[in-house]
Amino acid sequence: MIDQMDEIYAKLGRGPVPIDEMLTRESHDREVENIFKKVWLKVGHLHEIPNAGDYKVKQLPFANTSIILVRGRDNEVRAFHNICPHRGNKVVPETGHETFGKARGHVLTCRFHGWVFDTAGSVRQIPQAERFPAPLDTNCLGLLTVHCDRWNDYIFINLDRQPQQTLREFLGGIVSHFDGYPFGDADYSRKYSAVIKCNWKVGLYAFSEAYHVETIHANTLPGVAGAVTEQTEYKLYGPHSTSGYYVKESGSMKPTTVTGRLAEVLHRAPHHRPHPELLPAKVNPSRRNDFMFEFPVLFPNMVMHLCAGLAYPGMTHFDHVFWPIDENSCLWEGTNYYRSPQTPSEYLAITHTDALHRNAWLEDTGTMEDTHAAMMSGVLDRMYLMDDEVMVRASHHAINEAAKG
Numbered sequence: 001m002i003d004q005m006d007e008i009y010a011k012l013g014r015g016p017v018p019i020d021e022m023l024t025r026e027s028h029d030r031e032v033e034n035i036f037k038k039v040w041l042k043v044g045h046l047h048e049i050p051n052a053g054d055y056k057v058k059q060l061p062f063a064n065t066s067i068i069l070v071r072g073r074d075n076e077v078r079a080f081h082n083i084c085p086h087r088g089n090k091v092v093p094e095t096g097h098e099t100f101g102k103a104r105g106h107v108l109t110c111r112f113h114g115w116v117f118d119t120a121g122s123v124r125q126i127p128q129a130e131r132f133p134a135p136l137d138t139n140c141l142g143l144l145t146v147h148c149d150r151w152n153d154y155i156f157i158n159l160d161r162q163p164q165q166t167l168r169e170f171l172g173g174i175v176s177h178f179d180g181y182p183f184g185d186a187d188y189s190r191k192y193s194a195v196i197k198c199n200w201k202v203g204l205y206a207f208s209e210a211y212h213v214e215t216i217h218a219n220t221l222p223g224v225a226g227a228v229t230e231q232t233e234y235k236l237y238g239p240h241s242t243s244g245y246y247v248k249e250s251g252s253m254k255p256t257t258v259t260g261r262l263a264e265v266l267h268r269a270p271h272h273r274p275h276p277e278l279l280p281a282k283v284n285p286s287r288r289n290d291f292m293f294e295f296p297v298l299f300p301n302m303v304m305h306l307c308a309g310l311a312y313p314g315m316t317h318f319d320h321v322f323w324p325i326d327e328n329s330c331l332w333e334g335t336n337y338y339r340s341p342q343t344p345s346e347y348l349a350i351t352h353t354d355a356l357h358r359n360a361w362l363e364d365t366g367t368m369e370d371t372h373a374a375m376m377s378g379v380l381d382r383m384y385l386m387d388d389e390v391m392v393r394a395s396h397h398a399i400n401e402a403a404k405g
């Protein structure tokens, strides 16, 4: 772990950061081959497929593939390529970037010729099997496995046939830093997504610093421009980084009447109210009551925000993931995780929190296409980064190093 700014700058350098290669087709191709097809990627959450037989199909446009995540009879989540080993049809027809469903009878049937697979991936039935040239080795005709593992309630996959690291090795010090956070209490989520005309790194970097909060979010977070914010406690864990975000005088951020009333609803409910006592020791280590969230940037494409309900209407955590499509476009997914609402008022309050996030995220994503378009001019060949943008510096460094292969 590296946790002093001097140490961090000694590793990353402190000068302007070159960006002349950042948006090229060549760098995109290297990132896909040497990063996205090699490392662990978060693709889902346990509560999305809570019961045996539930599945989620997730498209991974950078690899021209989609992955079936399915919960087996043994309750384990497994991952398979969504391609039939007979002639290559999609086993599950897809309706978009993500498709959800239930394997009836705990089997998945390819609709082309009717091959049947169980939720552990084995082929269970091949129509007219006797007419295939013998011997037909059904042990080799199951769904094509993808490496799959979990960290807390997050589901990760690795497309490499032989991953160089386990998920735990890949996450490294992130595990001990965040384990203990009540991830598992959040059993309800809402997701926003959009295809954005920007390179995935432009999007990732925009969410990796809080320098922009007082300007971009001045309208959705009234009073934030007058509040004293502090981003601090920077740490590097290998290619991952993290920092804490505090809003001193958060009382100066006056909520609207509606937001205030709905926040009261959540603050009265034991499962939604602030729970700073549940934070692991390394998050908000001084137990400050102006803690807003800690936001780790998980290499390569995910920014998390872990809150404790302070300066927030209720317990929540949320994350942003950026998936490359090509060098000029990406898919952004922003997901809010909550404790399930127990009453209509809690449902309304959570929906309101969701809308506040949506408004803020529209402001965030609104800069990305402009940033990308302007950078495409090639006029700018470097970024000048301040201390609070050190996680941008860290991600850029880690991505460039890993992309070399």
Ligand code: FES
Pocket (backbone or CB within 6 Å): 084, 085, 086, 087, 088, 089, 110, 111, 112, 113, 114, 115
């Ligand atoms: S392609 Fe799936 S059964 Fe033929």
Ligand SMILES: [Fe+2]
Pocket (backbone or CB within 6 Å): 207, 212, 213, 216, 217, 360, 364
């Ligand atoms: Fe933002």
